[in-house]
Amino acid sequence: EAGVAQSPRYKIIEKRQSVAFWCNPISGHATLYWYQQILGQGPKLLIQFQNNGVVDDSQLPKDRFSAERLKGVDSTLKIQPAKLEDSAVYLCASSLNPGLNTGELFFGEGSRLTVL
Amino acid sequence: GENVEQHPSTLSVQEGDSAVIKCTYSDSASNYFPWYKQELGKGPQLIIDIRSNVGEKKDQRIAVTLNKTAKHFSLHITETQPEDSAVYFCAASIRGSTLGRLYFGRGTQLTVWP
Numbered sequence A: 001e002a003g004v005a006q007s008p009r010y011k012i013i014e015k016r017q018s019v020a021f022w023c024n025p026i027s028g029h030a031t032l033y034w035y036q037q038i039l040g041q042g043p044k045l046l047i048q049f050q051n052n053g054v055v056d057d058s059q060l061p062k063d064r065f066s067a068e069r070l071k072g073v074d075s076t077l078k079i080q081p082a083k084l085e086d087s088a089v090y091l092c093a094s095s096l097n098p099g100l101n102t103g104e105l106f107f108g109e110g111s112r113l114t115v116l
Numbered sequence B: 001g002e003n004v005e006q007h008p009s010t011l012s013v014q015e016g017d018s019a020v021i022k023c024t025y026s027d028s029a030s031n032y033f034p035w036y037k038q039e040l041g042k043g044p045q046l047i048i049d050i051r052s053n054v055g056e057k058k059d060q061r062i063a064v065t066l067n068k069t070a071k072h073f074s075l076h077i078t079e080t081q082p083e084d085s086a087v088y089f090c091a092a093s094i095r096g097s098t099l100g101r102l103y104f105g106r107g108t109q110l111t112v113w114p
Helices: none
Strands: A005-007 A010-013 A021-023 A031-037 A043-050 A052-057 A063-069 A075-079 A088-095 A111-115 B004-007 B010-014 B019-025 B032-038 B044-052 B056-059 B062-067 B072-077 B088-090 B108-113
Touching: A005 A088, A021 A088, A021 A111, A031 A075, A043 A063, A043 A075, A063 B019, A075 A088, A075 B072, B010 B019, B019 B032, B019 B088, B032 B062, B044 B056, B044 B062, B072 B088
Parallel strands: A010 A111, B010 B108
Antiparallel strands: A005 A021, A021 A075, A031 A043, A031 A088, A043 A052, A063 A075, A088 A111, B004 B019, B019 B072, B032 B044, B032 B088, B056 B062, B062 B072, B088 B108
């Protein structure tokens, strides 16, 4: 079974530029998450989708971050304009149904963003 | 929201020794406590989890204990091996709701020396 796919793996941009990350979850997983992992810290949830609807975006800096999950499968996370503090690894994860089942999250390998 | 504290931040042990990582949480409504292992350049991977109706769970060399009264839980790794070297994260959430957001600790870098 294929895992969670993310691209690109690495991205270097200058501040105020824009960047987009793509995620393809495990087939059949209804729930998709984007986490931000700053160096030396644990992952922090940015946004959670259930199918193609947003169920939790309370930690998403909406002035610069946006995310969408068209057709309830792939997802894209965009940052515009980027700030130095956005340098982090952006992890995508998926699960069958976090609230009612085992709730295991399956993570991709992440997209490492460096903002200069 | 939930606050998860994790200690120590780094841990070095000799191969064959045991390793213990401790976490505390703040929200008494939390009822699900997973542990994730993250190897360099990889995403976190679930290694064991425990629910609030259980005090201890074991899976081969890995065990997790939970003290609901004190709001702390621990990961125990026995007979450590070099391949156990990684960053370990504890987390807490409320299962049974449709959200089930995980709150992660800051991680423990475990190094096992051969």
